Amino acid sequence: MGVRVRFAxxxxxxxxxxxxxxxxFNWLFARKHQGVFILRFEDTDIERNRLxxxxxxxxxxxxxxxxxDEGPYFQSQRLSLYQEWAKRxxxxxxxxxxxxxxxxxxxxxxAALAAKQKPRYDGHCRALTPSQEQRFISEGRKPALRxxxxxxxxxxxxxxxxxxxxxxxxELDDFIILRSDGRPTYNFAVVxxxxxxxxxxxxRADEHLNNTPKQILIYHAFGEGLPxxxxxxxxxxxxxxxxxxxxxxxxxxxxxxxxxLPEALVNYLARLGWSHGDQEIFTVQELIENFxxxxxxxxxxxxxxxxxxxxxxxxxxxxxxxxxxxxxxxFLVKLNIMSEAEAHAVPSGxxxxxxxxxxxxxxxxxxxxxxARYLLTDTVSYEPEAVQKFLTPEKxxxxxxxxxxxxxxxxxxxxxLERATRAYLEQQGKALKDMAQxxxxxxxxxxxxxxxxxxxxxxxxxxxxxxxxxxxxxxxxQFHV
RNA sequence: GUCCCCAUCGACUAGCGGCCCAGGUCACGGCCCUUUCAAGGCCGAAACGGGGGUUCGAAUCCCCCUGGGGACGCCA
Numbered sequence: 001m002g003v004r005v006r007f008a009x010x011x012x013x014x015x016x017x018x019x020x021x022x023x024x025f026n027w028l029f030a031r032k033h034q035g036v037f038i039l040r041f042e043d044t045d046i047e048r049n050r051l052x053x054x055x056x057x058x059x060x061x062x063x064x065x066x067x068x069d070e071g072p073y074f075q076s077q078r079l080s081l082y083q084e085w086a087k088r089x090x091x092x093x094x095x096x097x098x099x100x101x102x103x104x105x106x107x108x109x110x111a112a113l114a115a116k117q118k119p120r121y122d123g124h125c126r127a128l129t130p131s132q133e134q135r136f137i138s139e140g141r142k143p144a145l146r147x148x149x150x151x152x153x154x155x156x157x158x159x160x161x162x163x164x165x166x167x168x169x170x171e172l173d174d175f176i177i178l179r180s181d182g183r184p185t186y187n188f189a190v191v192x193x194x195x196x197x198x199x200x201x202x203x204r205a206d207e208h209l210n211n212t213p214k215q216i217l218i219y220h221a222f223g224e225g226l227p228x229x230x231x232x233x234x235x236x237x238x239x240x241x242x243x244x245x246x247x248x249x250x251x252x253x254x255x256x257x258x259x260x261l262p263e264a265l266v267n268y269l270a271r272l273g274w275s276h277g278d279q280e281i282f283t284v285q286e287l288i289e290n291f292x293x294x295x296x297x298x299x300x301x302x303x304x305x306x307x308x309x310x311x312x313x314x315x316x317x318x319x320x321x322x323x324x325x326x327x328x329x330x331f332l333v334k335l336n337i338m339s340e341a342e343a344h345a346v347p348s349g350x351x352x353x354x355x356x357x358x359x360x361x362x363x364x365x366x367x368x369x370x371x372a373r374y375l376l377t378d379t380v381s382y383e384p385e386a387v388q389k390f391l392t393p394e395k396x397x398x399x400x401x402x403x404x405x406x407x408x409x410x411x412x413x414x415x416x417l418e419r420a421t422r423a424y425l426e427q428q429g430k431a432l433k434d435m436a437q438x439x440x441x442x443x444x445x446x447x448x449x450x451x452x453x454x455x456x457x458x459x460x461x462x463x464x465x466x467x468x469x470x471x472x473x474x475x476x477x478q479f480h481v
Numbered sequence: 482g483u484c485c486c487c488a489u490c491g492a493c494u495a496g497c498g499g500c501c502c503a504g505g506u507c508a509c510g511g512c513c514c515u516u517u518c519a520a521g522g523c524c525g526a527a528a529c530g531g532g533g534g535u536u537c538g539a540a541u542c543c544c545c546c547u548g549g550g551g552a553c554g555c556c557a
Contacts, residue, residue, distance in 0.1 A: 010557050045556055102555055109554075116482035119553060144555050162486070171484050171553080179555040186557045210485060210552040233487080233550095240549065268493095271506090275494055278505040297494075299487045300550060307493065307507040317520080360520040436516030448518035 003035025005201050007061075007068070008190070010042040011053040014251040015060040017303060018205065018235040018243055021269040025232055026203045027066045028270070028291040038197060039068035042190070043076045044183050060252040064262050065284065073197070075189050082184035085192045085222070086145050086177055094221045095177060097143035098125040099136035121146070121173040145178035147188075147217060155213035160230040160293045167213040175214055187211055191218040194227060203230045203293065206300070230293045233273050234300045243303060255308075259331060259365030261319070264312035273301045281314055309363040316359045316368065324359070324368070325351030331369035338377060346376060353458055357450040374444045375458050380467065382445035390447070395438035396472045398428065402439065403468035412461045414453040421453070442471040 007023040009015065015023075030037035039061070043049045058072070075082075089095035109119040126148065128136075136143075150169055157165040177188035184192070190211075194202060209231045219226050237247040249255060255265055267282055274297065276282070276290045316324065328351050332343040354372055362368040374380045391399075405424040409416050425432060436452055443464060449455060456464050 008557095012557075042557060048556070098555090100555095105555080113482075113553095118483040120483095165485070167485075173553095176555050181555080183555085185555065190557090205551095206486070207551055208557090211557095213485095231486085236550075238492085242550085272493065278495065280493090280506050301494090302492060304492050304507070310507055313520090358519090361518065432516050434516095440517060446518090450518085452516060 003030060003033040003200050004038065004198050005030050005035060005203055006038040006040050006071075006194070006197065006199055007066075008040040008042050008193075008204075009057055010045065010048075011050055011057060012045070012048045013053065014253060015057045016243060016250045017252065017255075017265075017269060018250075020060065020064060020066075020252050020265070021235060021272060022203065022205055022232060023061060023066050024064070024266060024269055025230075025274075025291075025293075025296070028287055029201065029203060029293060030069070031288045032291050035200075036069045037066075038073070038199070039071035040073040040193060040197070041075065042186065043074055044186070044189055046183075049076075056253065063256055064252065064266055070197075073193070075184075075193065078189075078193070079183060081196070082189055082192050083178065083182055086184065086188065089147065089177070089221055090145060092221075093148070095145050095147050096126060096174075097128075097133070098146045098174075098176070099128070099133070099141045099143050100124055101141065118171070121175070123174060126174060142180040144176045144180045146174040147177050147221060149174055149217050155216050157209070157212045157216065157229060159209070159212075160228060161233075161296050161298055162209070162231060165209065165212075172213060172217070177218070187214045188218060191215050191222070195219070195222060195224050199227050201228045201230060201293075203232060206231045206234050230296070232296055233298060235272065236300050236302050238302060238304075240300075240302065249305070250303075257334075259367065259369070260308065260312050261315045261327075261365070263319075264308065264315045267315075268308045268311045272303070273297050281311070313359075313363045316355075316362060316365075321352040321355040321359075322348055324355045324365075327365055328354070328369045328372070331365050332372055332376075335366065335369055335373070337369065337373045337379075350376065350458070357454050357458065361448075361450065371444075371449065375455070378463070380443075380445045382441070383447070386441045386445065386447045390438040390441045391471055392438070393472075395435060398430065398435045399438050399442050399468050399471045401428065402435070403465050406456075406461075406468070407465050409461075412457060414451070414457045417456050418453040438471070439468070443467050 005026045007019075007026045009019055009023075027037050029035065039058075041054060054072075061068070086095065090097070105121070108122065112119040125143075125146070149172055153169045155167045155169060155172075157167070159165055175187065176185050178184055193199075212229060212231075216226060235243055237243045237250075239247075243250050249258065252265070256262070263284070266284065266287070270282060270287050270291070271280060274291070274295055276295065279286075282290070325348055329343045329346070332338050332346070333340050337343075338346075351372075354375060355368060358368050358371055402421060402424055405420055406417060409420045422432065425435065437447060440449055440452055440455070441447060443452075443455060443459060459467075
């Protein structure tokens with residue numbers, strides 16, 4: 001039988017990087033084995049589910065390129081299926097009705113916790129007499145369904161990543177599979193789905209390892225064979241705790257909005273907890289070819305944004321400039337550099353030039369788009385310290401002289417500009433380094449940037465001449481000297 | 482409290498008994514290149530948590546401790 005795997009998020013929040021990595025591992029495994037990648041929403045918790053989160057999760061997966069072959073399925077639409085399967089267990093005597101109320105159970109749990117005991121259902125309703133049951137019914141109690149589990153023995157989980165893990169049945173109890181309102185509980189719905197969907201490999205986060213013996217018990221009750229289990233380690237924040245909002249960016253969308261490329265996030269996430277020798281950079285194709293569950297490192301990994309940025313810059317430096325240029329447009333708007341119409345109107349060749357010029361200095365698309373402000377518009381913000389330090393009266397004279405020298409350069413290209421500038425400087429008895437920074441500050445307002453002449457070419461003759469001529473005015477403006 | 486998982490530089494990891502006085506990558510420091518900032522090149526600092534075993538030999542196998550994480554719901 002072919003490989004069938006699933007990614008099963010619950011729509012209670014945005015897709016975060018931990019979930020994305022679980023999805024990625026499933027997807028890679030499916031692609032590698034020509035299998036089927038199924039998407040399923042585990043949305044049986046009516047209180048916490050939010051329908052409006054479904055589309056963003058789908059969009060996050062699409063953005064990452066993790067397209068599903070089947071689904072999305074919704075557990076909320078399969079309720080009758082779970083009920084049927086639960087009734088089957090009831091009629092076979094493998095499950096029983098429990099009339100205990102949530103309040104009664106909560107009381108017992110608190111008592112157990114207070115006594116430093118493991119909370120465990122006491123089997124109160126396991127063998128109710130007809131009259132006892134009749135009394136509960138007449139009290140108006142609605143029963144939940146519990147699985148009747150063996151009283152002793154061990155359950156063995158064979159995990160591809162962790163090896164053999166044993167659980168003592170004394171640690172488990174007769175857990176609820178169907179709530180009193182007819183909705184299935186997590187563990188039950190998962191197994192019914194995994195069985196009916198023909199899932200062959202369950203690849204999910206580590207935190208579910210403890211659920212696995214319960215689920216195995218359900219497989220046993222159904223008389224179904226087990227899938228292969230693989231529990232992937234968690235992704236932790238810098239402080240080694242579970243990744244959460246207070247740790248800054250955790251959602252896939254946040255990284256997209258920060259200008260991280262999907263291929264970079266995929267590459268980084270794949271290398272988090274998995275490796276293939278010393279290789280750091282992988283194309284998706286290489287990932288598919290080399291991925292294997294047994295090579296997944298068993299320990300939790302810390303999410304390191306700096307390394308993500310390094311990977312991102314790698315893709316910035318190696319991807320097609322025209323393609324990257326197009327990705328810049330929305331950022332031009334978001335960064336208030338220009339209006340949407342203006343951003344749309346920028347020739348794609350100009351954007352590609354910016355990419356080529358700045359990709360080695362930018363970690364993200366935001367950093368790549370930022371220089372467009374002084375490159376493509378008249379908005380130049382002058383850093384006071386830069387003006388103070390480099391636009392001295394002497395330098396301003398040099399720069400203004402350069403303006404006149406460059407006014408006639410034809411064509412207005414980096415190489416011609418450099419030739420003309422060097423000629424001008426030679427005539428003035430100066431070296432390039434005597435004026436370069438003053439010139440850069442006059443043109444861009446800052447001290448750091450791309451090559452001076454390439455920058456001039458991109459800014460264009462008119463603006464270059466104007467900014468060089470205005471150099472002294474800038475100093476006056478800021479320091480009132 | 483009980484159960485489960487994990488443990489190599491600050492981080493991601495290589496290592497699956499001798500090739501390791503531990504290799505690569507990010508970050509960090511220095512030098513070179515240079516009109517700035519980067520990028521790039523070269524160099525450097527930096528780890529097998531502790532204790533017992535097993536073995537001729539242990540980062541690698543076993544046990545204990547410690548530390549970190551997770552689970553124990555009519556949440557998922």
